[in-house]
Amino acid sequence: MGLGSSRMESGSPLDPDSNYTSIRVDDSDEEISDRLVCPICFTNAKDLAFGCGHLTCQDCGARLSDCPICRQPIEIRIRVFIE
Numbered sequence: 001m002g003l004g005s006s007r008m009e010s011g012s013p014l015d016p017d018s019n020y021t022s023i024r025v026d027d028s029d030e031e032i033s034d035r036l037v038c039p040i041c042f043t044n045a046k047d048l049a050f051g052c053g054h055l056t057c058q059d060c061g062a063r064l065s066d067c068p069i070c071r072q073p074i075e076i077r078i079r080v081f082i083e
Contacts, residue, residue, distance in 0.1 A: 036082060038055075038056045038057035038059075038060055039056060039068060039069065040056055040057070040060040040068055041057060041059070041060050043057075044057030044058075044059060044060070045057060045082065046080065046082070047079060047080050047081070047082070048061035048062075048077055048078070048079060048080060049077070049078045049079075049080050050067050050072075050074045050075075050076065050077060050078075051072075051074070051075050051076040052067050052069075052070050052072045052074075054067050054068075054069040054070060055080060056068065058079070061074075061077060062077075
């Protein structure tokens with residue numbers, strides 16, 4: 001499988017005898033960590049979500065009135081905790 005691909009393993013919703021889903025992601029650790037970095041400052045982790053679903057870090061997101069990705073007005077901010 002190539003980068004960014006995923007594969008459904010046994011226990012997927014396509015398996016009628018299963019009650020859970022297991023997905024294996026074939027991205028490198030660096031690519032995954034890049035997705036967790038704020039798209040504005042490129043320093044802090046994404047930890048603030050907007051109503052549109054896009055994320056930034058709390059520092060950058062607090063100063064915005066519109067989403068930097070889709071340009072929708074920000075009406076709600078939700079703190080996100082990623083472990």
